[in-house]
Amino acid sequence: MPALAELEQAWLAAREDPQYRAELNGLLRDFAGRPTPLYRAHRLSERVGRPVYLKREDLNHTGSHKLNNALGQVLLAKRMGKRRIIAETGAGQHGVATATVCALLDVECVVYMGVEDTRRQRPNVQRMELLGARVQPVDAGAKTLKEATSQAIRDWVTNVQSTHYVIGSVVGPAPYPALVRDLQRVIGDEAREQMLGREGRLPARVIACVGGGSNAMGMFAAFIGDEQVQLVGVEAGGDGIDTSRHGAPLTVGGRPGILHGSRSAVMQDEEGQIVQAHSISAGLDYPGAGPQHAYLRDSGRAQYVAVNDSDALAAFRALARLEGIIPALETAHALAWVLAQEQGELDLVCLSGRGDKDLAEVLGASGDSV
Amino acid sequence: MSATEATGIARLSVAFADTGKRAALMPYVMGGFPTLEDSLRIGEACVQAGADVIELGMPYSDPLADGPVIHAAGTQALAAGANVAGVLEVARALSASVPVALMCYANMVFAPGAAAFAERLARTGACGLIVPDLPYGEAPEVSEACEQVGIALIPLVAPTTTPERLVEIGASARGFLYTVSVVGTTGERRALGGDLADVIARAKASTDVPVAIGFGIATPEQACQAADAGADGVIVGTRLVRAASDPEAAAQHDAAAAVGAVVGELSAGLAQAR
Numbered sequence: 001m002p003a004l005a006e007l008e009q010a011w012l013a014a015r016e017d018p019q020y021r022a023e024l025n026g027l028l029r030d031f032a033g034r035p036t037p038l039y040r041a042h043r044l045s046e047r048v049g050r051p052v053y054l055k056r057e058d059l060n061h062t063g064s065h066k067l068n069n070a071l072g073q074v075l076l077a078k079r080m081g082k083r084r085i086i087a088e089t090g091a092g093q094h095g096v097a098t099a100t101v102c103a104l105l106d107v108e109c110v111v112y113m114g115v116e117d118t119r120r121q122r123p124n125v126q127r128m129e130l131l132g133a134r135v136q137p138v139d140a141g142a143k144t145l146k147e148a149t150s151q152a153i154r155d156w157v158t159n160v161q162s163t164h165y166v167i168g169s170v171v172g173p174a175p176y177p178a179l180v181r182d183l184q185r186v187i188g189d190e191a192r193e194q195m196l197g198r199e200g201r202l203p204a205r206v207i208a209c210v211g212g213g214s215n216a217m218g219m220f221a222a223f224i225g226d227e228q229v230q231l232v233g234v235e236a237g238g239d240g241i242d243t244s245r246h247g248a249p250l251t252v253g254g255r256p257g258i259l260h261g262s263r264s265a266v267m268q269d270e271e272g273q274i275v276q277a278h279s280i281s282a283g284l285d286y287p288g289a290g291p292q293h294a295y296l297r298d299s300g301r302a303q304y305v306a307v308n309d310s311d312a313l314a315a316f317r318a319l320a321r322l323e324g325i326i327p328a329l330e331t332a333h334a335l336a337w338v339l340a341q342e343q344g345e346l347d348l349v350c351l352s353g354r355g356d357k358d359l360a361e362v363l364g365a366s367g368d369s370v
Numbered sequence: 371m372s373a374t375e376a377t378g379i380a381r382l383s384v385a386f387a388d389t390g391k392r393a394a395l396m397p398y399v400m401g402g403f404p405t406l407e408d409s410l411r412i413g414e415a416c417v418q419a420g421a422d423v424i425e426l427g428m429p430y431s432d433p434l435a436d437g438p439v440i441h442a443a444g445t446q447a448l449a450a451g452a453n454v455a456g457v458l459e460v461a462r463a464l465s466a467s468v469p470v471a472l473m474c475y476a477n478m479v480f481a482p483g484a485a486a487f488a489e490r491l492a493r494t495g496a497c498g499l500i501v502p503d504l505p506y507g508e509a510p511e512v513s514e515a516c517e518q519v520g521i522a523l524i525p526l527v528a529p530t531t532t533p534e535r536l537v538e539i540g541a542s543a544r545g546f547l548y549t550v551s552v553v554g555t556t557g558e559r560r561a562l563g564g565d566l567a568d569v570i571a572r573a574k575a576s577t578d579v580p581v582a583i584g585f586g587i588a589t590p591e592q593a594c595q596a597a598d599a600g601a602d603g604v605i606v607g608t609r610l611v612r613a614a615s616d617p618e619a620a621a622q623h624d625a626a627a628a629v630g631a632v633v634g635e636l637s638a639g640l641a642q643a644r
Contacts, residue, residue: 001505001530001531001535002530002531002532003530140438140441140442140445141431141432141445146432150432150434153434154434154437154554154555157553157554157555158553158554158555160530160553161553255481257477257480257481258476258477258480258503259432259477260432260434261434261503266477268477268481270481271453271454271478271481272475272477272478272479272480272481273430273431273448273478274431274432274477275431
């Protein structure tokens, strides 16, 4: 608790500090490669019969939006005098981003990752190790993101004096959801300005995938005040939301629960045990979602839908063939929803990451070659 | 409040008053581990061996405050079919002979609603409730619900708790103040922190209820060290769960005897004159 208060104070101060902002903005530009392009996906637009724009976070350094948050948090940790960084990772993208920034800024880095995910995302484990991070496999429970997050929290409460915990999504106890949203908001701010420049208008719909929900929240944050813009979060439908094997707590609804220090949409049983999520994409394989998303759902400002594993796989292939872009499996959920809509006028999709990491999983799931 | 409703809090306060030891001995038992029947026998063995209060763990899918040993025991208990009804039956049976405080994570308390959960717990005869992941002040409905049915809501404080919060938490504490000896999760430590006496003194100054110390205490020497530092009660958890997990004891279905032996040593240690 005192550590959370300390973090909140440090963040509120850093956010207003011109020196911190200049340092962060400089790294976002020169190291990460921002702003990322806004790309009009011509053949995809032709396919669905309306313009579709992709916000190319896959072109951010390390291949996903995760670097935006990692840069901001590790810089913040250094300001706070922390010498050690820990992180959790599911798909490995957040772990890679954190390991990258720790190499850049010369800080010790430990990444917790479920054993199941170290198997599914082997290339990212190798990348983290190459970057000098220690990858700590987590063997508890379902051995995925939920357990990795729990283990990172345990490490943090034990080593709180020396260590900063870089949470990778808009989850966890306050101030994390707000901190991560603030750092990811650059996605939406850039995209909004780029869209106005290109089309002279705002998009009709903004679509992003939601696991914990950081790329979606970064995107949505810039458009919440634009009431005419529809916000759509796409969760993992897994085998289908009518089965128990999915990762779509916002879509399914039900009683809110407490997971990893925040109260939000959570997959749980009658007695309050958290149940295992399932998704073909490790980054969406999480039984909770950020509390801000639950608020946006309940207030009616955003809607949440689910896309099954099989439709996500089809969209993964479709974007590769249509646009020459291999999207992350997480992102493929958002693309699948867009592909399935017959109606619409102007869609903006957050292409949250690149899919090279997913090739083995996709080819395995399809049981065939490309 | 009716007479029966007041008994939980009252019974706990008596438990610390007359133990015949340097501090009350408070073993932790994981409900449903290795099975529900075994956990009841383990609890009974603890009472036989000198337990003054039993802390009964409700197994949970995501026990953030627990180290690997207790986490694994909880996972195994759930796999073996432990549920709320079963663990509360263990609480009921043990409450016949010893004050029981249930340790239960917040999401399970909120699942049926705090009031319904507290009522159900009170009906077993248990005395107290510990919710390790519920920060003080976050959910007044839980303390109100416990107060209504005479269940002591036992708060936790850590070495990192600020003086201002400690004053508020100490004033609100019922039953006892669960004082965490170390920064971190449950689990055995080779040595207790050098500032243990400070931690205990700070806790005692903040509250009128007894101060029990936990997290990291495993041996009779450590228990005595905590008692000498001023603790009114000593909670031993991971060491006992480890004894219950011992493969030899499990093979002989003798987890209760294994745990009872360790509790006996702790009790004898605490019973010796300073």
